[in-house]
Amino acid sequence: MNIAQSIRRTGFPRLFVHAAVLVIAILWLLPTLGILVSSLRDKDQITVSGWWTAFSGSAQTEAVRLGDASSQKQDGTGFVIAGSLFDGGKTVTGFGTRVQEPNAYPAGEAVDIGNGETLKILGDGTYEYRKATSFEGDRGKRVYLTVMTPPAFTLDNYRTVVNAEGIGKAFINSLTVTIPATIIPILIAAFAAYALAWMEFPGRAILIAVVVGLIVVPLQMSLIPLLKMYNQIGMFFGVPSKTYAGIWLAHTAFGMPLAIYLLRNYIAGLPKEIIESARVDGATDFEIFIKIVLPLSFPALASFAIFQFLWVWNDLLIAMVFLGTAKDQLVLTGALNALLGSRGGNWEILTASAFITILVPLFVFFALQRYLVRGLLAGSVKGG
CATH class of the missing domain: 1.10.3720.10 (MetI-like)
Incomplete structure (x- = not known):
């Protein structure tokens, strides 16, 4: 019996058994690992993404309202409202004016949202909202953001x-x-x-x-x-x-x-x-x-x-x-x-x-x- 035949007769079956045991062990371990990771995650992230994304962050949709007329400033022939949508710790990847399309426009790009209005939202949440006429009478426009949040772990649960x-x-x-x-x-x-x-x-x-x-x-x-x-x-x-x-x-x-x-x-x-x-x-x-x-x-x-x-x-x-x-x-x-x-x-x-x-x-x-x-x-x- 040569070496190749010996490997085929003894090596492959043993390797198959070891691989099968390893796969079974991993399948049994995954649910327990998922419970552990989920129990340590922030509650807002659990509802929007699976536990396997816990170490890479998660994408969420948030509804925010821009500033109203009290914070407008005149800029040349138009008016502008500028500010920040959140304090930090998040990254805006896209935004939109409809809840069905929270990622309609990329972050950092000034886009025409109609009625002579332009909106620019940067990745850090700062924005510029421009309009040819005054914002008087406006409640503050609602926009929808696609936000990437970093991994957040806590013992509060x-x-x-x-x-x-x-x-x-x-x-x-x-x-x-x-x-x-x-x-x-x-x-x-x-x-x-x-x-x-x-x-x-x-x-x-x-x-x-x-x-x-x-x-x-x-x-x-x-x-x-x-x-x-x-x-x-x-x-x-x-x-x-x-x-x-x-x-x-x-x-x-x-x-x-x-x-x-x-x-x-x-x-x-x-x-x-x-x-x-x-x-x-x-x-x-x-x-x-x-x-x-x-x-x-x-x-x-x-x-x-x-x-x-x-x-x-x-x-x-x-x-x-x-x-x-x-x-x-x-x-x-x-x-x-x-x-x-x-x-x-x-x-x-x-x-x-x-x-x-x-x-x-x-x-x-x-x-x-x-x-x-x-x-x-x-x-x-x-x-x-």
Whole structure:
């Protein structure tokens, strides 16, 4: 086999795979980058141009009114009004007298706009408006400008969201819900997974089959019966129904089947010799679990922690049902949903809110992502 054949057989497929992965990564990254850039842009620029033009400026149409007769001066046989349309920071590229044609005339050129009137608007916004007769009685002519504005970035969008929109309180509520709702099912599922993997007892196979079956049960199917049972228990014990404990238990119940299945597959794949040696040395099942199984199972625990954290953090339905919709009870997704209704046209507010919601999940994912694949694939070849 010559070198050319070797490249064709091994080099091109590998290159294709790398290129495909790169394209997929870029496609996944673009929306996040767009949200970040838009959340930092000035609100006037967001409405007229896409985020990909943020670093090159944007063209906008502005309606302005020229000076009136009080600012006219006689110049020879005619009259002239001169001034500036704005303070600076913008560049006029064209102007017109009709809103449909804001770029009818180029900036810097004196043009005849009819009725013996000429108008010259420079790029910096200064202008000369000439007329053969006096401007007395004129209100001031309206003109339309095509203006290039330089890139403008600000943190005001985030300040508005955090301080004025109640997102700060909702952020704390989301953390209060998500952290316990991630830790509790991990603790319970780890004990159950060890029992199903390494402890012999009647009905173990049936329990494993039930756990696998529960994974495919839709959340919506079990939500109403669970809520009804939860309310009945609360009424029996005289406990308020809208509490953090309730939503923790709900998320624990919905996340438990996947957690047990994932952890059981991993723990069952641990070397049998380690478990047997510990038992020969007199270790109890609890000691084996705490000192041997739990440390070795960290990749699987981290994998499930990522899934559960992202699921609970992004949840809206369970939070609204079990926690409520009062302003001081809203989680971050609920507050953002309310914001979509009240500030649907304010894109700068929505993008800043959206980026705040993904900051914590991104941190959690990148902190634990090296364990994700290990935890998912471990136990897929060898089972117990």
